[in-house]
Structures are given as C-alpha cells and as structure tokens.
Amino acid sequence: MTSRRDCEALDAQDPLAALRAQFTLPAGTIYLDGNSLGVLPASTARRVQEVVTREWGEDLITSWNKAGWIHQPLRVGTKIGRLIGAREGETLAADSTSANLYKVLSAALELIKRDGAPQRRTIVSERQNFPTDLYIAESLAAQHGFTLKLVDAEEIGAHIGAGLAVLMLTQVNYRSGRVHDMAALTRAAHAAGALTVWDLAHSAGAIPVDLNGAEADFAIGCGYKYLNGGPGAPAFVWAHRRHLERMDRDGLWQPLAGWMGHAAPFEFSSAYRPAPGIARFACGTPAVLSLAALECGVDSVLAAEPLGGMAALRRKSLALTNLFIRLVEERCAGHGLELVTPRDESVRGSQVSFARAEGGYAIVQALIERGVIGDFRAPDVLRFGFTPLYLRFADVWDAVEQLRQVLETGQWREARFNVKAAVT
Ligand SMILES: Cc1ncc(COP(=O)(O)O)c(C=O)c1O
16 A cells, blocks of 8 residues: 555655746645646746736837747747657647647648549548547538548557548547557558648647657647646647648648738738748737747746656656556545546556546535546546646645545535536
8 A cells, every 4th residue: 555655755756846846836736637727837927927018018019029929939839849759940839729720630631632532531530539629620521522430549540541531639538548659550541641630739748749750740739738838828730841841832721821821921912822831830910928828838848858858757647647546546446436547558648537427527526625626527537637747746645535535425415516617
C-alpha cells in the first residue's frame, strides 16, 4: 500500500517540482482538469495588463509594428511547434481548433481531388472522436462529395485502403485518454495513398509529439488545455512542408482565405494571393490579447526544456497517472469504478478516466465542493487530467482520499450534486 508519506517522498525527489511556482493556484484546490482548461500562469495577468495599458492604451495602433503584434501568430505558433515536432515557422496560432480543422481538412480533400483518384472518397475517423471534429468532417464531406465513415478504434487499420482519402484522428482520445500511434497510422495511410489530419488537442504539452518524424500531413490543436493559454485561447495549425509547397505551386487556397493569409495584406489588392508557408492558414485579424495570454501559457510548458522538456514531463505524467490508478484501485475498490483509460502506459495520454454506472456527474460535483476539480463526460465517465507542471504526488493521494470519502459516505447522492449545470 502506498502511503501519503511515500507520495511526499516522491515530491521531494521530483526534478520538475520547481515548475509549480510559475502558476497562480488557488489555495486548497487540487486541479485535475488541466486537460480541459489549463491553470493561470503568474506571468499572464502582468503580460496582458502590459499589452492593454502600454501597447494598446499608450501606443495604440502603432503596436502592430512597434510591439510586433502582426508577427504574434507565427511567433507563438513557432513556440508551440517546439512541443510537437515542428520546425521553425511551420505552426500558426490562430482561430479555434474547429475552424482550423475546417481549413486543413478542406485542403486535404482538395489535394486528394487534384490527384484524380475518384474512388478515394472516404474520410475515416473514430466513432468516439470529439464531436466538433465529426461535425466539421461531416459538413465538409457533404460539400466536397465525400463520405464520412466512423469506426471503432480497433477497426481503424481495417479501413485504411483504396477508398480512403483522409484519416482524421484525435491522437489522444478526450474521453478514454487512449493514444493512437501517429507514425504507424500515418505510414499505413500513406501506403494506401491517403492523407492524415491529426487533432492534437490532448497531445500538445501533454505527451511528446513528433509531427515531422511521423511525416504527418496536417495537424491542429487547442491552446487552452495543456498549453495554459486561458479560456477560449487561440488554437494552432500545422501542415507538412510538402503540402505547403504544393499549395504554393498549384495555387491552392485554404477555404477561409481571409486577408491575413494574403501574401501582402497591406497591398489591399482585390485579388487573393496566398501567403507562402503556414501563414496562408491565417484568416482575419489576430486576437492580440488572447495571443499574449497564450504565449505566457506556452512559455510555462517550454520552461521544462532545460529540465528535459516533454520527455521529462511525460515521465512525471505517467508516474502521476500510474499512482492515481493504483490508489483508486486500492482505496476505492468495491465502489463500481471501472478503468476506461488504458492500463498500458505506452498508449495512455495525461488523463485517467473511470466509468461508473450511476452517479458519475454527482460524484464529480461532490469532489469539486471538496476542492478536487475533475470533470464528467456523458454518459458515464469521471475524467481526471494530470498536468506534471504543477501537480504533486501528494495531491494525487489527497484527491483519491476525497474520492474515497465521497464514495463511502454516499455524499454524492445529495440533491445539490445531482443538478446538471450547462457545462459538465
Ligand atoms: C479533441 C478536441 N478537439 C477540439 C476541441 C474543441 O475545439 P474548439 O476549441 O474549436 O472548441 C476539443 C475540446 O475539448 C477537443 O477535445
């Protein structure tokens, strides 16, 4: 049996412990939801305040040049790129994940069409993929004359074949935390003549990702989860150079061809000419305040680089999730919690989910009242995210102790925990 003292000993030896000081964490809260909304870096409020009062308040419109606002999407994108195996200037921070998916999936479908393989008209995705991805894909499939085929995770390999146009997957499943093998699936898709689109919402800042190493085609992801960019933070978009070069050569547009993706927006030409490289995936004016906050969040993850970077974060993340699984199974046995997340750590993201036939939502609410914040994903999943930047092993022990008490006392049955809020 692991004791709290054992956990404190792990914290004392944790080489990443100092990173916690970067954040403003509310006292008495154990935050197990950084996979949904990352915490607030201490630098963010100062930086946003500076952008508001000095760059906007005093320097006004001159800040587009003077403070470099215009370069923010590529500058912040390049920082995110360091976490996902992109080269400098290959990643753009802009818009939402949904909007970026719309852009890259359209581009992928257009490239397939140009290749003149009329039998290749299926987009394959996982039935359990995050709904926005499925809605966007369904909408694009209808527009472009493709079919969206949804399959279970275990069946994906069997659907990589002659009819496949695009394999569109979220690398780490939002509900189960299961990780797809990006390199192997990309290789298989390419061997079948198809392209891949990867949603890295639960990967960027959570697990090591190597887009170029995997030869992936397109990728998108969220800024407000493990990147700590703040609520509604801009998302990011990446495309492999070979596609960007081809889009340049063939004069291909992305569908949201706004002026900020123009090669020379301040020529105000009435003719669209896409910017070279990833910059063509910009659409309208950058969200300067949100990008400033996102940059602080990304910097909080990059602060791990001198300590071993994503590999070191991954080691601690797995130690935290392994500990959580073990403690829940030791201390909450007999309470109907069923592990949904893979026990095999090589295919586990940075979260742990348990299904429970009854009361999942109410149990999470009771935990939140006790200062342990996780979330609930319908129909029956209690989901807990583990961000190694600030979580301690003793936090894991304390969280499980609260869960044990909620289950043993049956406190979650109280009426107030069973009233569903708009956001779960
Ligand atoms: C896998 C995945 N994709 C996309 C999104 C959300 O996209 P957006 O930022 O456009 O709301 C989420 C949100 O949780 C997600 O989990």
